[in-house]
Amino acid sequence: EAQVTQNPRYLITVTGKKLTVTCSQNMNHEYMSWYRQDPGLGLRQIYYSMNVEVTDKGDVPEGYKVSRKEKRNFPLILESPSPNQTSLYFCASSLWAGGGEAFFGQGTRLTVV
Amino acid sequence: EDKVVQSPLSLVVHEGDTVTLNCSYEVTNFRSLLWYKQEKKAPTFLFMLTSSGIEKKSGRLSSILDKKELFSILNITATQTGDSAIYLCAVEAGKTSYDKVIFGPGTSLSVIP
Numbered sequence: 001e002a003q004v005t006q007n008p009r010y011l012i013t014v015t016g017k018k019l020t021v022t023c024s025q026n027m028n029h030e031y032m033s034w035y036r037q038d039p040g041l042g043l044r045q046i047y048y049s050m051n052v053e054v055t056d057k058g059d060v061p062e063g064y065k066v067s068r069k070e071k072r073n074f075p076l077i078l079e080s081p082s083p084n085q086t087s088l089y090f091c092a093s094s095l096w097a098g099g100g101e102a103f104f105g106q107g108t109r110l111t112v113v
Numbered sequence: 114e115d116k117v118v119q120s121p122l123s124l125v126v127h128e129g130d131t132v133t134l135n136c137s138y139e140v141t142n143f144r145s146l147l148w149y150k151q152e153k154k155a156p157t158f159l160f161m162l163t164s165s166g167i168e169k170k171s172g173r174l175s176s177i178l179d180k181k182e183l184f185s186i187l188n189i190t191a192t193q194t195g196d197s198a199i200y201l202c203a204v205e206a207g208k209t210s211y212d213k214v215i216f217g218p219g220t221s222l223s224v225i226p
Contacts, residue, residue, distance in 0.1 A: 101161065
Protein backbone atom coordinates (compact mmCIF):
# COMPACT_ATOMS: atom_id res chain seq x y z
CA GLU A 1 0.00 0.00 0.00
CA ALA A 2 1.30 3.43 -1.01
CA GLN A 3 1.77 5.49 2.10
CA VAL A 4 3.67 8.06 4.10
CA THR A 5 4.45 6.93 7.62
CA GLN A 6 5.24 9.29 10.47
CA ASN A 7 6.33 8.39 13.96
CA PRO A 8 5.48 9.03 16.67
CA ARG A 9 1.83 10.04 16.33
CA TYR A 10 1.77 11.79 19.68
CA LEU A 11 4.65 13.20 21.69
CA ILE A 12 4.90 15.24 24.87
CA THR A 13 8.36 16.50 25.69
CA VAL A 14 10.11 19.12 27.79
CA THR A 15 11.77 22.29 26.65
CA GLY A 16 15.29 21.74 25.37
CA LYS A 17 15.18 17.96 24.97
CA LYS A 18 16.22 17.04 21.43
CA LEU A 19 13.73 15.00 19.45
CA THR A 20 13.32 13.50 16.00
CA VAL A 21 10.11 12.82 14.12
CA THR A 22 10.59 10.22 11.43
CA CYS A 23 8.95 10.18 8.01
CA SER A 24 9.15 7.46 5.42
CA GLN A 25 7.45 7.01 2.04
CA ASN A 26 7.29 3.89 -0.13
CA MET A 27 6.33 5.50 -3.45
CA ASN A 28 9.79 6.45 -4.68
CA HIS A 29 8.77 10.11 -4.62
CA GLU A 30 11.39 12.75 -5.21
CA TYR A 31 9.78 15.61 -3.32
CA MET A 32 9.18 15.53 0.42
CA SER A 33 8.25 18.28 2.84
CA TRP A 34 7.35 19.03 6.42
CA TYR A 35 4.48 21.25 7.54
CA ARG A 36 3.14 22.47 10.80
CA GLN A 37 -0.53 23.21 11.24
CA ASP A 38 -1.77 25.72 13.78
CA PRO A 39 -5.34 27.00 14.29
CA GLY A 40 -6.16 29.87 11.95
CA LEU A 41 -2.84 29.63 10.14
CA GLY A 42 -3.33 26.60 7.97
CA LEU A 43 -0.38 24.48 6.91
CA ARG A 44 2.98 26.23 6.85
CA GLN A 45 5.95 24.66 5.14
CA ILE A 46 8.98 24.12 7.36
CA TYR A 47 11.49 22.46 5.03
CA TYR A 48 11.33 20.64 1.74
CA SER A 49 13.57 18.36 -0.24
CA MET A 50 13.77 17.92 -3.99
CA ASN A 51 15.86 14.77 -3.79
CA VAL A 52 18.58 13.02 -1.82
CA GLU A 53 20.95 15.51 -0.19
CA VAL A 54 18.92 18.47 -1.54
CA THR A 55 16.93 20.40 1.06
CA ASP A 56 15.71 23.97 1.35
CA LYS A 57 13.90 26.18 3.83
CA GLY A 58 10.19 26.76 3.69
CA ASP A 59 8.37 29.60 5.39
CA VAL A 60 9.01 28.69 9.03
CA PRO A 61 12.37 26.86 9.31
CA GLU A 62 13.64 28.41 12.56
CA GLY A 63 14.27 25.84 15.25
CA TYR A 64 14.11 22.84 12.90
CA LYS A 65 16.59 20.73 10.96
CA VAL A 66 16.09 18.06 8.33
CA SER A 67 18.18 15.60 6.39
CA ARG A 68 17.63 13.51 3.28
CA LYS A 69 20.25 10.79 3.17
CA GLU A 70 17.94 8.28 1.50
CA LYS A 71 15.12 8.91 -0.92
CA ARG A 72 12.47 7.32 1.27
CA ASN A 73 13.28 9.03 4.58
CA PHE A 74 13.01 12.66 5.64
CA PRO A 75 13.32 13.09 9.41
CA LEU A 76 12.48 16.33 11.20
CA ILE A 77 14.82 17.25 14.05
CA LEU A 78 14.14 19.70 16.85
CA GLU A 79 17.50 20.30 18.51
CA SER A 80 16.11 22.33 21.42
CA PRO A 81 12.31 22.32 21.38
CA SER A 82 10.42 25.27 22.81
CA PRO A 83 6.73 25.65 23.73
CA ASN A 84 6.04 27.68 20.56
CA GLN A 85 6.82 24.54 18.58
CA THR A 86 3.77 22.84 20.05
CA SER A 87 1.78 22.00 16.94
CA LEU A 88 0.45 19.34 14.60
CA TYR A 89 3.14 18.26 12.14
CA PHE A 90 2.62 16.64 8.76
CA CYS A 91 5.11 15.05 6.45
CA ALA A 92 4.16 14.85 2.78
CA SER A 93 5.60 13.47 -0.44
CA SER A 94 4.83 13.92 -4.11
CA LEU A 95 6.31 12.58 -7.28
CA TRP A 96 7.90 15.96 -7.90
CA ALA A 97 7.15 19.55 -6.90
CA GLY A 98 4.77 21.18 -9.34
CA GLY A 99 3.60 17.71 -10.21
CA GLY A 100 0.42 17.70 -8.23
CA GLU A 101 -0.94 15.43 -5.60
CA ALA A 102 0.86 15.31 -2.28
CA PHE A 103 0.43 12.31 -0.01
CA PHE A 104 0.37 13.18 3.67
CA GLY A 105 1.35 11.21 6.70
CA GLN A 106 -1.13 10.85 9.54
CA GLY A 107 0.39 13.67 11.54
CA THR A 108 2.37 14.03 14.75
CA ARG A 109 0.80 15.93 17.61
CA LEU A 110 3.73 17.50 19.50
CA THR A 111 3.41 19.22 22.86
CA VAL A 112 6.43 20.96 24.38
CA VAL A 113 6.08 21.87 28.05
CA GLU B 114 5.57 38.00 0.19
CA ASP B 115 3.73 35.02 -1.26
CA LYS B 116 0.27 34.51 0.19
CA VAL B 117 -2.88 32.48 -0.28
CA VAL B 118 -6.21 33.70 1.09
CA GLN B 119 -9.38 31.68 1.45
CA SER B 120 -12.94 32.78 2.11
CA PRO B 121 -15.08 32.27 3.92
CA LEU B 122 -13.07 30.89 6.82
CA SER B 123 -16.10 29.09 8.16
CA LEU B 124 -19.43 28.09 6.67
CA VAL B 125 -22.50 26.21 7.92
CA VAL B 126 -25.04 24.92 5.40
CA HIS B 127 -27.91 22.45 5.27
CA GLU B 128 -27.77 19.18 3.42
CA GLY B 129 -28.65 19.68 -0.22
CA ASP B 130 -27.31 23.23 -0.41
CA THR B 131 -24.69 24.27 -2.96
CA VAL B 132 -21.56 25.97 -1.66
CA THR B 133 -18.75 27.93 -3.29
CA LEU B 134 -15.38 28.21 -1.61
CA ASN B 135 -12.92 30.86 -2.70
CA CYS B 136 -9.15 30.95 -2.94
CA SER B 137 -7.11 33.94 -4.09
CA TYR B 138 -3.36 34.15 -4.30
CA GLU B 139 -0.43 36.46 -4.74
CA VAL B 140 2.72 34.51 -5.52
CA THR B 141 5.80 34.90 -7.64
CA ASN B 142 6.21 32.34 -10.41
CA PHE B 143 2.91 30.51 -10.05
CA ARG B 144 3.03 26.87 -11.13
CA SER B 145 -0.17 25.20 -9.98
CA LEU B 146 -3.06 25.41 -7.52
CA LEU B 147 -4.33 22.44 -5.57
CA TRP B 148 -7.35 21.74 -3.40
CA TYR B 149 -7.33 19.33 -0.48
CA LYS B 150 -9.98 18.06 1.91
CA GLN B 151 -9.03 17.58 5.55
CA GLU B 152 -11.27 15.68 7.90
CA LYS B 153 -10.00 14.70 11.34
CA LYS B 154 -6.70 13.54 9.91
CA ALA B 155 -4.33 14.15 7.03
CA PRO B 156 -5.34 16.23 3.99
CA THR B 157 -6.41 14.30 0.92
CA PHE B 158 -6.06 15.53 -2.63
CA LEU B 159 -9.06 16.80 -4.61
CA PHE B 160 -7.88 18.75 -7.66
CA MET B 161 -4.86 20.23 -9.33
CA LEU B 162 -5.31 23.24 -11.63
CA THR B 163 -2.71 24.74 -13.92
CA SER B 164 -4.67 26.33 -16.76
CA SER B 165 -7.29 29.06 -16.66
CA GLY B 166 -10.89 28.32 -17.50
CA ILE B 167 -10.69 24.54 -17.55
CA GLU B 168 -13.09 23.03 -15.05
CA LYS B 169 -12.05 19.97 -13.12
CA LYS B 170 -14.91 17.82 -11.91
CA SER B 171 -15.29 14.85 -9.61
CA GLY B 172 -18.81 13.82 -8.70
CA ARG B 173 -20.48 16.71 -6.91
CA LEU B 174 -17.24 18.69 -6.63
CA SER B 175 -15.83 20.97 -9.29
CA SER B 176 -13.14 23.61 -9.45
CA ILE B 177 -11.86 26.23 -11.85
CA LEU B 178 -8.88 28.57 -12.00
CA ASP B 179 -8.64 32.16 -13.22
CA LYS B 180 -4.96 33.03 -13.67
CA LYS B 181 -5.71 36.57 -14.78
CA GLU B 182 -7.66 37.46 -11.65
CA LEU B 183 -5.55 35.12 -9.49
CA PHE B 184 -8.26 33.04 -7.89
CA SER B 185 -9.92 29.67 -7.87
CA ILE B 186 -13.28 28.42 -6.69
CA LEU B 187 -14.35 25.04 -5.40
CA ASN B 188 -18.03 24.20 -5.83
CA ILE B 189 -19.87 21.48 -3.99
CA THR B 190 -23.42 20.75 -5.11
CA ALA B 191 -26.09 18.83 -3.17
CA THR B 192 -23.96 18.86 -0.04
CA GLN B 193 -23.98 15.89 2.33
CA THR B 194 -22.91 15.59 5.97
CA GLY B 195 -19.86 13.69 4.74
CA ASP B 196 -18.67 16.88 3.05
CA SER B 197 -18.06 18.44 6.47
CA ALA B 198 -14.33 19.14 6.58
CA ILE B 199 -11.69 21.80 6.22
CA TYR B 200 -10.97 22.59 2.58
CA LEU B 201 -7.44 23.72 1.91
CA CYS B 202 -6.15 25.62 -1.08
CA ALA B 203 -2.43 25.40 -1.88
CA VAL B 204 -0.27 27.09 -4.50
CA GLU B 205 2.98 25.69 -5.85
CA ALA B 206 5.35 28.47 -6.85
CA GLY B 207 8.97 28.71 -7.78
CA LYS B 208 11.42 30.28 -10.19
CA THR B 209 13.34 27.08 -10.72
CA SER B 210 12.41 23.51 -10.01
CA TYR B 211 12.95 24.20 -6.31
CA ASP B 212 9.32 24.80 -5.56
CA LYS B 213 7.67 25.99 -2.39
CA VAL B 214 4.10 25.16 -1.49
CA ILE B 215 1.98 27.82 0.19
CA PHE B 216 -1.28 26.87 1.86
CA GLY B 217 -4.21 29.09 2.69
CA PRO B 218 -5.79 29.01 6.16
CA GLY B 219 -8.60 26.74 5.01
CA THR B 220 -12.39 26.95 4.95
CA SER B 221 -14.18 24.96 7.63
CA LEU B 222 -17.42 23.61 6.16
CA SER B 223 -20.14 22.13 8.34
CA VAL B 224 -23.10 20.45 6.68
CA ILE B 225 -26.05 19.91 8.99
CA PRO B 226 -28.92 17.50 8.30
